[in-house]
Amino acid sequence: MRDEHSLAERNKATIRRVFDEFVNKGDFSIVDEIYRPDMIDHQPLPGAPAGVPGVKHTIAGLRAGFPDLHVTIEDMSAHEDYVVIHNTWRGTHLGDFLGAAPTGRAITSRGVVVWRLADGLIAERWGIGVESNMLAALGMRRLGRRSRAGRPAENAGPSAEPAVNVLPLLPGCEGRWRTLRHELASTRLREYEESRRRTGIVRESFWPRRAGETDVVIHYLEARDPRLAGRRLRDSADPFDTWLRGVATELHGLDPWAELAGGATPAVHAWTVPVELVQDAPR
Numbered sequence: 001m002r003d004e005h006s007l008a009e010r011n012k013a014t015i016r017r018v019f020d021e022f023v024n025k026g027d028f029s030i031v032d033e034i035y036r037p038d039m040i041d042h043q044p045l046p047g048a049p050a051g052v053p054g055v056k057h058t059i060a061g062l063r064a065g066f067p068d069l070h071v072t073i074e075d076m077s078a079h080e081d082y083v084v085i086h087n088t089w090r091g092t093h094l095g096d097f098l099g100a101a102p103t104g105r106a107i108t109s110r111g112v113v114v115w116r117l118a119d120g121l122i123a124e125r126w127g128i129g130v131e132s133n134m135l136a137a138l139g140m141r142r143l144g145r146r147s148r149a150g151r152p153a154e155n156a157g158p159s160a161e162p163a164v165n166v167l168p169l170l171p172g173c174e175g176r177w178r179t180l181r182h183e184l185a186s187t188r189l190r191e192y193e194e195s196r197r198r199t200g201i202v203r204e205s206f207w208p209r210r211a212g213e214t215d216v217v218i219h220y221l222e223a224r225d226p227r228l229a230g231r232r233l234r235d236s237a238d239p240f241d242t243w244l245r246g247v248a249t250e251l252h253g254l255d256p257w258a259e260l261a262g263g264a265t266p267a268v269h270a271w272t273v274p275v276e277l278v279q280d281a282p283r
Contacts, residue, residue, distance in 0.1 A: 008078035011117045015083045018122070019071045026063055028056055036121045043127035046098065065097025066107065074110075079166035081123075082209055083115045084218050086162040089130060093138060100138060109134040112164065112220050114209065128205075128220075163226040163260055167252045169208065169215040177208065177217070177251055191240040199232040200224045219256055230260030
């Protein structure tokens, strides 16, 4: 039986190398060392070939367009073969990028990246918001989620702090999880929105994934004060909050918001201010 803690730490160390050595310093020599040859990037730059050559193509394109590109990992969580990070990309548009001439603009882009590793090597990557937010900042459009008003969805902004975690989904709970997601998006949407406004949460997303033989849910949250939001939800006597805590405990074996209140980073659905449920989670 694998030591899950050691596996998670090893996988997190690998993902740190992606940014510390590859993206930020431009050391392309490590790519063949830490990526599987058949690695799948679900959000590459346009024109990128498959596998490892595509990984190099994407980062080379980004570094050509933004020579001072630097990525900061804001938060990281791991469970078995999955690693989830919230990160911030910064750079100055000083070179050609996807056919766009240099503008000299300083770009800051925030997003979430989900990685799957196999036998210690990176096998898959899903980027959520990173590339589309960067393109939107340059006035370019690609794969961007749109609001109900037709405008590109914006990040929560610098006043919101991120929290991210991976929660196990207990055996036999897949159907109840799907039911919960449907309820939060329909019959209980109004209560859900009011609860999040009351506690200061401005974005919350839950994505189901498969980690080895275990089903997990990736929980991403942005709030003005994540720990305070967690305490408010943990201690709330509001009927909706009490109901949601109970269902979450049945699904995960713990209260995600109580974990958040204690300083851990938590996690199953997607919602953003203004009212918006995200349906484009990675599959």
